[in-house]
Amino acid sequence: MTQRLIVGISGASGILYGVRALELLRTAGVETHLVMSASAQLTAHHELDISLDTVKALASEVHAVKNVGASIASGSFPTGGMLIAPCSVRTMSEIATGVTSSLLTRAADVVLKERRRLVLMLRETPLHTGHLRTxxxxxxxxxxxxxxVPAFYTRPASIDxxxxxxxxxxxxxxxxxxxxxxxxxxx
Structure with a gap:
């Protein structure tokens, strides 16, 4: 099986993290399944200089956030896990409670129940005690x-x-x- 990852993009600021993940995974030859929240699509208009179609074209397959019958909503669909970049507090909270309202959070719930890797690039601050408990x-x-969190030992010359x-x-x-x-x- 080709390595396959789900990439989720929520509506938190930092859409570029999800886009860069898709770019890096494409270069590495990893099959990607993209799901974006409705809020992510709105945030993208404010943060990106590229169209949503361009973002979607980076993925091997794109799933509509309302399509809870998509392949990535089932544990029988094998993946190496899921990255949510950026991850909003709302998305994180839905996943934690198991009360999922979209394909984004359903796919994450499936990844957890199947004991696959789920990585959340949480992109909100400051955090209150409820966030920390979640x-x-x-x-x-x-x-x-x-x-x-940026690593400055690399001496980055740009945001990129x-x-x-x-x-x-x-x-x-x-x-x-x-x-x-x-x-x-x-x-």
Whole structure:
């Protein structure tokens, strides 16, 4: 089986993280299944200089967020897991409760129940105690909470380099070793 990942994009600021994930995965030859929330599509208009059609063209397959009968809504559809980049607090909270209202959160719920890797690039701050408890609950359920925090040891020269490094480190969690990621080499 070709390596296959689900990429979810929620409506939090930072749509570029999801776009960069799709670009890196495409270059690496990984089959991607994209699902974007309705809010993500609105946020994209404010944050991106490319069209939604261009974003969707980066994925191997695109699933409508309302299509809860899509392949990625079933545990019998094998994947290496799911990355949600960016992940809003609302999306995170739906996943934690198991009360999923869309294909985005249903697919994440399936990934958890099948004991596959779920990585959430949570992109909201500051966080209150309820958010922190939800993150703990998800971690206990097997999810990885991986906010996109820049690594300055790489001495990034641009936002693009910071985004690539953050996304690359999240993709490391799926066992992908991408050449675009700078590695700490020690002193």
């Amino acid at each position: 993150m703990t609950q998800l971690s206990e359920m097997g999810a990885v909470i991986a906010p996109p 380099e910071m985004v690539t490094q953050s996304v690359g480190r999240a993709l490391d969690l799926f066992g992908l070793e991408l050449p675009e990621v700078e590695r700490w080499r020690g002193d």
